[in-house]
Amino acid sequence: GMPVEQNPPALSLYEGADSGLRCNFSTTMKSVQWFQQNHRGRLITLFYLAQGTKENGRLKSTFNSKERYSTLHIKDAQLEDSGTYFCAASSNTDKVVFGTGTRLQVSP
């Protein structure tokens, strides 16, 4: 199967809602990065994690290498959160594999 499985593929939220994205890995990864890609294609790095949990404002991410998953939680969604979110996991060989992306649309 795919080395990185990302869900959901698409997500619609109203402003103020909370939701989460998840990436499952078929093998042990040593780190993960989460990105938001805006409508112009620009990649914005949200988090880099080698383990544990990080928070930044309304965003929180967790990476569990042993259980082979990572999550990104968005709290109090805002219109500017719309975009496509990717996880990217780095294997022990330093090869980086991206997830298939989650297209997020936040509506008023």
Place this chain on the structure above:
Amino acid sequence: GPKVLQIPSHQIIDMGQMVTLNCDPVSNHLYFYWYKQILGQQMEFLVNFYNGKVMEKSKLFKDQFSVERPDGSYFTLKIQPTALEDSAVYFCASSLLGYEQYFGPGTRLTVL
């Protein structure tokens, strides 16, 4: 934060011609990467480069592709000759120790 630059932002080229995409990585970084993203699809790893050598490459890194970083300047991706399926946005990334990667804004390549 640290910035990776890519030149040009757009490139239009006729099929069969050569193209060089330039990446200006973060100044003290040691690891360099190229990724390809076809419109509306996920990012795909092409190659990583360290200490003057290709460390790993994917199946997408065809024989027509080459990378180099002459004299510690730009990290370049050369495609010769180009094909229609090479049309995509190419992202460069750099990393200090091979962990967290910093991405450039991408070069949109259109092959006609």
